[in-house]
Amino acid sequence: MAVSMADISKLRTMTGAGMMDCKKALTEAEGNFDKAVELIRKRGQAIAAKRSDRDAAQGCVLAAANGDFAAIVALKCETDFVAKNADFVALTKQILDKAMEVKPASLEALNSLMIGNSSVQQLITDRSGVTGEKMELGAYEFVNGPATLAYIHPGNMLASIVAFNEAGLDTQVYKDVAMQVAAMNPIAVDEAGVPAEYVAKEREIATEKTKAELVQKQVDGALSKAGINPAHVDSEAHIESNIEKGWITAEQAAKAREIKETVGAQAAANLKQAMIDGIVNGRIQKIYKEQTLLNQAFIKEAKINVAQYMASVSKSLTCTSFKRFTLNQE
Numbered sequence: 001m002a003v004s005m006a007d008i009s010k011l012r013t014m015t016g017a018g019m020m021d022c023k024k025a026l027t028e029a030e031g032n033f034d035k036a037v038e039l040i041r042k043r044g045q046a047i048a049a050k051r052s053d054r055d056a057a058q059g060c061v062l063a064a065a066n067g068d069f070a071a072i073v074a075l076k077c078e079t080d081f082v083a084k085n086a087d088f089v090a091l092t093k094q095i096l097d098k099a100m101e102v103k104p105a106s107l108e109a110l111n112s113l114m115i116g117n118s119s120v121q122q123l124i125t126d127r128s129g130v131t132g133e134k135m136e137l138g139a140y141e142f143v144n145g146p147a148t149l150a151y152i153h154p155g156n157m158l159a160s161i162v163a164f165n166e167a168g169l170d171t172q173v174y175k176d177v178a179m180q181v182a183a184m185n186p187i188a189v190d191e192a193g194v195p196a197e198y199v200a201k202e203r204e205i206a207t208e209k210t211k212a213e214l215v216q217k218q219v220d221g222a223l224s225k226a227g228i229n230p231a232h233v234d235s236e237a238h239i240e241s242n243i244e245k246g247w248i249t250a251e252q253a254a255k256a257r258e259i260k261e262t263v264g265a266q267a268a269a270n271l272k273q274a275m276i277d278g279i280v281n282g283r284i285q286k287i288y289k290e291q292t293l294l295n296q297a298f299i300k301e302a303k304i305n306v307a308q309y310m311a312s313v314s315k316s317l318t319c320t321s322f323k324r325f326t327l328n329q330e
Contacts, residue, residue: 057076058082059083059157061092065150070149070163071140071142073110073140075124094123098120099113107137107140111137142161142323144163145165147163147168148162148163149161151178153182157328158325159182159325160182160322161322164320166316177310186292190293202287206284210276210283218266218267219264228248229248232256293306295307
C-alpha cells in the first residue's frame with residue numbers, strides 16, 4: 001500500500017526511527033501505526049540481541065544537581081559518531097531528567113522506570129534499532145547532601161557529582177571541588193573512606209617494593225666498591241650486551257653475578273623490620289595525600305589542599321560524598 005509522507009513523519013516523531021525504516025514498517029503494517037511501532041521495536045530488540053557481545057565503549061555522560069540530590073547517567077554505544085548524535089544526547093538527557101525526578105535507588109530501578117508509554121530500557125532498545133549499534137545504560141550514580149553540585153567535562157565523556165554538608169555558599173566553591181574530583185580522580189573523601197582491602201593491598205605492594213629497594217641499595221654499593229657500574233649489570237641481558245660492547249669484561253661480569261647473589265642474600269636476611277615499616281607507612285601516607293580528596297593539593301592553588309581551600313570559604317564546610325564516571329581511557 002502507498003504510505004504518505006505525513007504518516008512517515010508522524011511515525012518518525014513517535015519512534016525516532018529513520019525515514020526509510022518508518023516507511024518500511026508502515027508498509028508492512030498496512031498503515032497500522034501500533035503495528036508499525038511494534039515492528040520498529042522488534043527490529044531494535046533483534047539488533048540489541050545480535051550485537052550483545054559488542055563493546056560499547058563510547059557514549060554520553062551527563063550529570064545534574066537539584067538541591068540535596070545529584071546524579072550521573074551514562075548511556076553507552078559503540079561509536080563516537082552515534083555518541084555525538086543530537087538524538088542520542090537527548091535520550092541521555094531524558095533518562096537523566098527521569099532519574100532526577102524519581103531518584104531511583106539503583107541502575108536496575110532506573111532501567112525499569114517509565115517515560116511515557118515505554119520503560120527506559122525499551123527506549124534504549126528502540127534507539128539501538130534506529131542506529132544499528134549496541135546501546136546500554138552504562139552507569140547511574142547519585143549523592144545526597146544539604147548542598148550538591150554536578151560538573152560535566154566538555155565532550156560529555158566525564159562527569160562528577162559532589163555533596164556538601166553546608167548549603168547557601170557561593171556556587172563557585174562547590175564547582176571547584178567538583179572539578180577537582182573530575183580532574184584528580186580521588187579514591188575517597190579522606191583516609192577513613194579508603195577501603196581496608198585497598199590499604200592492605202597497597203601496604204603489601206609497598207612492603208615488597210621497599211625490601212627490594214633496600215637490598216638493591218646494598219648490592220649497588222658493593223658493585224660500585226668493586227669498580228663495577230651497577231647500571232651495566234642490572235640484568236643478564238645487559239650483562240651479555242655490555243660484554244659484547246666492551247663496557248665490562250667477562251671477569252667483571254662474573255664478579256658482578258657473585259656480588260648480586262651473595263650480597264643480595266645477606267642484605268635480605270638482615271633487613272630491619274622497623275626500617276621497612278617506617279618507609280611503608282610513609283608510602284601509605286603519600287597515597288592518602290595524593291588520592292583522598294580533602295588531602296589532595298588543590299588544582300587552582302597547589303600550596304593548599306582541598307580541605308584548606310574549603311575552610312577558607314567556611315570553616316565548617318566539607319565534602320560528604322562524591323561520584324565520578326568517565327568513558328575516557330585513563
